Amino acid sequence: MKSTQLEIQCSMQILKPVNEVFEAIVNPEQMINYFISKSSGRMEEGKNLTWNFPEIEMDVPVKVAKIINDKYISYYWENGESTQLVEMNLKPYKDGFTVVTVTEKSMENTETGIKWLKENTEGWANFLACLKAWLEYGIHLRKGAFDYRFEKK
Template sequence: MKPTQLEIQCSMQILKPVHKVFEAIVNPEQMTNYFISKSSGRMEEGKKLIWNFPEIKADVPVKVDKVIKDEYISYYWENGESTQLVEMSLKPYKDGTTIVTVTEKGMENNEAGIKWLKGNTEGWANFLACLKAWMEYGVHLRKGAFDYRFDKK
C-alpha cells in the first residue's frame, strides 16, 4: 500500500556550532545570504512573516509554529493552494559541528504531490548546500543564480 501523504527529508553537516547555525536560520539578515531575498521579520514562535525568494516574484506567507533555541524550528508555508509543515532540527555533532535535518510534509500522493516532491526535494538540498557554503566559506551561492528566469527573450 502506498502512503497517502508525501514527505521530504534532507540532512547535511555544517561545520559550525549549533547556536551559530540556529541564528543563521532564524535571523533574516543572515537568511538573505543563502535562502531568501527578503523577510518581514525574525522567526519567532507564533509570528506571521512574508518571505521573498530570488527565484520567484511572489510573497510567500510563513507562520512560525515552534522554536526551541539551538534545537528546532517549525513553520507552515503556502505552496499554491495548500499549506505545508516544514521542520528543521539541529543536532550537535563531533567537534562542535551541526547536523541540520529539514523535513517538509503534507502533500497528497498524486500527480501534483509528486511534482511538489521533486521540486521541493531539490529546493531543500539547495537550501542546505547554500547554508553550508555561507556558514563555512562566506559564499553566497544563490546570488545571481536565478536572474536568467526573469530575462525577457
C-alpha cells in the first residue's frame, strides 16, 4: 500500500563546523540574518516561541520539541490550518564541514498537501541556501527575495 502522507526533505553542505551551524539555527540574533525577522527567544527544548518573517506581518507559533546540542533540532509550527513537525539533523562532514538535513512532515496527499509540499520544499531549499550564504560569506541572501509575493495589489 502506498503512503498517503507527504513529507519534505532537503539537505545541503555548509562549509562551517557543526557547532557554528547549530548556533546559527537556535540563536535568534543569527536567524534574523537569513530566516526570520524576529523571535520571542532562543530555541530551547520545551519552549514556546513566536516567529515573524520579513515578508509577512504574521505571528507564527513555534513549539520547540527536542534539542540535541550540535546534532538535532525539532519543533512544531503552524502552517495555516495544521501543525507540522520540522526536524533538522546536523552531521559533521570531512574537513570540519556540516551537512544539514531538514525534514518537515506531514500532510495528506491531497491538493492542499501537494501545494504545501511544493511551497515548503522551495522554502526549505531557500532556508539552506540563505543559511549557507550567511555563515560562509556574511551575505543576507533572503533580504528582498520574496517581497514580490506579498505585495498588496
